[in-house]
Amino acid sequence: MKVRRVVELIRGRSASEALAVLQFAPQAASEPVAKVLASAIANAENNLNLDPDTLWVSTVYVDEGPTLKRFRPRAQGRAYRIRKRTSHITVEVESRPKPAAKAAKKGGAR
Numbered sequence: 001m002k003v004r005r006v007v008e009l010i011r012g013r014s015a016s017e018a019l020a021v022l023q024f025a026p027q028a029a030s031e032p033v034a035k036v037l038a039s040a041i042a043n044a045e046n047n048l049n050l051d052p053d054t055l056w057v058s059t060v061y062v063d064e065g066p067t068l069k070r071f072r073p074r075a076q077g078r079a080y081r082i083r084k085r086t087s088h089i090t091v092e093v094e095s096r097p098k099p100a101a102k103a104a105k106k107g108g109a110r
Contacts (some may be wrong), residue, residue: 003029003062003087015041015055015093033089040091050095059092 006029010018015037022034037057044050065086071079 002027003033003089006030006033007060007062007089010037010057011060013057015052015057018057033091036089036091037093040093044093044095054095054098055093056096057091058094059090061090063088063090 006022006025006027009021009025009030010033013021018037019034019041022030022037041052041055044055045052065088067086068084070082070084072082074080
């Protein structure tokens with residue numbers, strides 16, 4: 001649940017803008033999401049020869065990973081179960097051409 005809040009910040013943004021948003025996000029989960037996004041950008045650049053400036057975050061989602069079960073000793077011989085949850089973060093980027101600057105029309109403002 002905590003990582004999903006961070007992922008919502010970058011969905012649909014350009015890759016460089018998403019990295020900037022994650023850099024200044026106060027949540028602790030923003031660091032691993034930024035690492036996954038940087039890895040996706042590097043993979044697109046090196047493996048597919050795409051320009052990093054034209055990359056956009058097309059799909060990003062978080063699934064539940066394996067749960068590590070640990071025990072915390074309590075009073076009178078009891079033990080409480082602690083679940084250390086993990087998650088799988090998936091980020092897909094796509095290349096979109098940069099929009100060309102539109103020519104200003106004469107007399108456009110009325």
